[in-house]
Amino acid sequence: MSWAPPWLRPRTVELRGTGQLRLIETTLLLLVGLVLAIATVNDLAREAGINHRLVADLKTWRHYTGHDYRNISIDQETLGAGSQREILCGNTSPGAPKSRTQICLAIWGPVLDGRRTVHGGWYLPANVENDVRSDRYGCFGPGARGLCLR
Amino acid sequence: MSVAVSSERGAAHVRSERWAPALATLLALLLVAAAAEIVLDGAAGISPLIPKSPAIAGWLEGIGERLGYRVFLIALLVSTAAYAGLVALARGASGAQAADGRAHAGVISKRWAIVLIAALQLIVFVGPILLSTDVFSYIAYARMGVEHGLNPYTHGPVAIAGDPVFKYVGHDWLRVATAYGPLYTLLSYPLALLGVVGALWAMKLEALLASAGTLALVWRCARARGFDPVAAILIVGANPLFVIYGLGGAHNDLIMMLAMMAAVSLTIVGTPTGRREAGAAAWVVAGALTKATVAVLLPFMIVSRRRPAPILGAVAALVLGALIGFAVFGIHGIDVVAALNRDAAFVSTDSFAVEIAHLFGKPGVFPVDHDLLKAGLVLILLHLLWRTWRGYDWVAASGWALLAISVTSTWLLAWYILWPLPLAVVTRDRRLLAATLAVQALFIVHQISPLLVQVQ
Numbered sequence: 001m002s003w004a005p006p007w008l009r010p011r012t013v014e015l016r017g018t019g020q021l022r023l024i025e026t027t028l029l030l031l032v033g034l035v036l037a038i039a040t041v042n043d044l045a046r047e048a049g050i051n052h053r054l055v056a057d058l059k060t061w062r063h064y065t066g067h068d069y070r071n072i073s074i075d076q077e078t079l080g081a082g083s084q085r086e087i088l089c090g091n092t093s094p095g096a097p098k099s100r101t102q103i104c105l106a107i108w109g110p111v112l113d114g115r116r117t118v119h120g121g122w123y124l125p126a127n128v129e130n131d132v133r134s135d136r137y138g139c140f141g142p143g144a145r146g147l148c149l150r
Numbered sequence: 151m152s153v154a155v156s157s158e159r160g161a162a163h164v165r166s167e168r169w170a171p172a173l174a175t176l177l178a179l180l181l182v183a184a185a186a187e188i189v190l191d192g193a194a195g196i197s198p199l200i201p202k203s204p205a206i207a208g209w210l211e212g213i214g215e216r217l218g219y220r221v222f223l224i225a226l227l228v229s230t231a232a233y234a235g236l237v238a239l240a241r242g243a244s245g246a247q248a249a250d251g252r253a254h255a256g257v258i259s260k261r262w263a264i265v266l267i268a269a270l271q272l273i274v275f276v277g278p279i280l281l282s283t284d285v286f287s288y289i290a291y292a293r294m295g296v297e298h299g300l301n302p303y304t305h306g307p308v309a310i311a312g313d314p315v316f317k318y319v320g321h322d323w324l325r326v327a328t329a330y331g332p333l334y335t336l337l338s339y340p341l342a343l344l345g346v347v348g349a350l351w352a353m354k355l356e357a358l359l360a361s362a363g364t365l366a367l368v369w370r371c372a373r374a375r376g377f378d379p380v381a382a383i384l385i386v387g388a389n390p391l392f393v394i395y396g397l398g399g400a401h402n403d404l405i406m407m408l409a410m411m412a413a414v415s416l417t418i419v420g421t422p423t424g425r426r427e428a429g430a431a432a433w434v435v436a437g438a439l440t441k442a443t444v445a446v447l448l449p450f451m452i453v454s455r456r457r458p459a460p461i462l463g464a465v466a467a468l469v470l471g472a473l474i475g476f477a478v479f480g481i482h483g484i485d486v487v488a489a490l491n492r493d494a495a496f497v498s499t500d501s502f503a504v505e506i507a508h509l510f511g512k513p514g515v516f517p518v519d520h521d522l523l524k525a526g527l528v529l530i531l532l533h534l535l536w537r538t539w540r541g542y543d544w545v546a547a548s549g550w551a552l553l554a555i556s557v558t559s560t561w562l563l564a565w566y567i568l569w570p571l572p573l574a575v576v577t578r579d580r581r582l583l584a585a586t587l588a589v590q591a592l593f594i595v596h597q598i599s600p601l602l603v604q605v606q
Contacts, residue, residue: 010456011541021537029581033588036557039505040592046508047599054605070606082513 053084056111061088064105064118071097075131078147084108089124089131100126104136106143119143170257174239178266180232181388184225185270188394189277190214191221200278201286202318204347207278219600229390230594236388237587240381263380267365267387271397275358279350280398281564283320288402289349290315291328291335292342302328302335303482315346327482329489332475333439334402353400360404361387361397364572367411371576374419382575385583389571391590395564402441403565409437410444411572414545417451418576427455428463435467439475442486443555443569446531447548453535454544494520496561500596503560515560523558530554542579549573549582557589567593 054074062068072090079085085108091100102124109117120141128135139148192200193210197217205211215221240258279285290310291302298310306325310316328335341349341356365387372382386392396404413433416426431451438445452460475483482488497504503515503523531554534547549570556566567590574583 004456008456010454014537014541026581029585033585035506036502036589036592039502039509040596042509043505044596044599044602048602051599051603051605055603058605 053111053116054086056114056116057086057088057107060107060115060118061090061105063115065090065092065103067091069094073097073131078131079106079108079143087131092123098127098129102126102128104131106141106147108143120145122148170239170242174236174258174262177232177235177239178262180228181236181266181390182269182273184229184232184390185273185393187214187225188217188222188280188398189273191217192278192280199281201281201283201320203279203286204318204350206347206350207276210277220604223598223601226390226394226594226597229394230591233388233390237381237385240378240384258380258384260380263384263387267383270388270393271358271361274393274398275354277398279354279400281395282399282401283318283323284402285350285353285400286315286318287320287323287326287328288330288338288353288400289342289346290319291330292338292349293346295335296339296342301479301482303479303485315349318346326492329493330402330441331439331471331486332479332483333436333471334405334441335483336474336478337405337440350400357397357400357402357404360408361392363408364404364411367408367415368572368575370419371411371415375576375578377576385575386572389568389590391564391593392568392571396568399565401565403568406437406441406444407569407572409433409440410447410569413437413447413451414548414573414576417455418545422455424457424459427451427457427459428466431460431463432467435464435471438486439471442490443552445486446551446555447544449531449535450538450544450547450551453538454547493561494524494559498561498563500564500593501560501562502557502592503562505596520560523560527554527558530558543577545573546577546579546582549577549586553582553586553589562593564593 057074058072061072067090069090072088075087075089078087085106087104087106089102089104091097092103093100103121104124105118105121107116107118109119118141120139120143122136122139122144124131124135125137133147133149136144136148189207190210191197191214193207194214194216195211198219199217199222236258240263242257274280287307290307290313293313293315294300294302294305294307294310297313300309304327306323306327307313307316307319308324337356338349338353341352344352365383368382368386369379372379395401410433413430416430416433420426431448434444434447434451438448448460448464452464472484497515501515503519507513507515507519531551534542534550538544538547552569552573553567556562556569559566567586570582570586574586577583
């Protein structure tokens, strides 16, 4: 590269005058790091809050149905993502998940004594994989309004 | 410095040299125990953290208990704390060596470090696949080409629904054609002939060898640049994300990192020649034909070297790779941009973009956020290129670029934040290592919500 003009030749050391640049870069890095750290901790707290709510929902389902089942599905979309309203479905008698008639409960509201309020629900036939409107029957309560065909 | 202060520091060194080996041993034992706990519990059977898999670790069954989130997260946190302690000890020893010129090999010796890293990696190697179904996608794509005569660049694994590997492929990827480079796909083709279990072991072995090769190159590069190679390989090889997520999932990112370090090694070890620089550029292209991300090194290498050799090496390798890729897979096999664009649209809950969206009360990222992130990434890359033009270390610039790609990505996975780590330990800009480890620490912190409130 000896034929090349000086500005085009590879450099073994960085050009002078980068001290202030380094300071600016480091400051920006620290700021970005701070934002990422705050966002991470905020998200962690948010997830812990969601988990706290879901624990209450599961306790509510078990208390309402009188079944201490483990395999209960939780749907956070049907009643609106981010609405903090959930639908929980589980078997009405012992058996593999979804292999028996299921009862679904629409649950929302504040957590009181570790539980939330059941606003309605419906049943699903055995061996139905997804909770869709056409399969729902025996709907009850205001929470099921507009969500059932029969 | 006064004589009194100097002798005080000397006494402190003597004291620390006395307890440091014992502490290092304790930390190493914690790392090994945590890895063993995860692997043994993972081998015990069905767990949300262990993907559905053929029983390759059946001989370990019965020793541990089913791996739950709580045990996994505690083991991960213990690993992280022990790793942080070891890194501090190793870097403290190399710092002291640099300051007083004496060898401080007693704290962490070369043999000790290699034994620890080998133990960690072998523990994970003999166990089940951890935390990801990706390796089954790799096998599915290989079997599509070899066993079913299908092009993995135009079909998702759903096209081979009757194949024995199909039931192990992650649900989200059933309809997704491969996003990996043609070189990687061709490398995986012979493994398809081994059957699902044979291919799985071969993929695990491939990841282990790639990890060993990467560490050997890290050693060479660190020594060539005057850094403590023991600290360098410990920082990479004992890293919990590297061991548990990277190697545990047999991710092909390890192969990409091997090619990346081969390129770096050719430019910084020994006398730089045109041939070595051309070879280095060819290695970057080979890495990019495995997983495209590593292509970001190329502009920094070219701007730094300012010779025709890297350009010629890259062009030659690219033409060769594209010809082979086109001949075997057609135009889709070399359309890397389409694959990158598709992957850039994915969103994972662990990405910083989603966390920041939540911080500002948004439910997630929107198309405009993708555009903003891309614009931010372009600005960072331009700044790094400008600094490299002015003489900044191209290896450090490449490391920053890889870190920026992972931080601005809406699809962030643990093994993506491993990419800059081997570069960070062989550069003089120590901010890169600090930033990489800080990002990894934030990633781990974000995992621990099940520890705070467990949903049962």
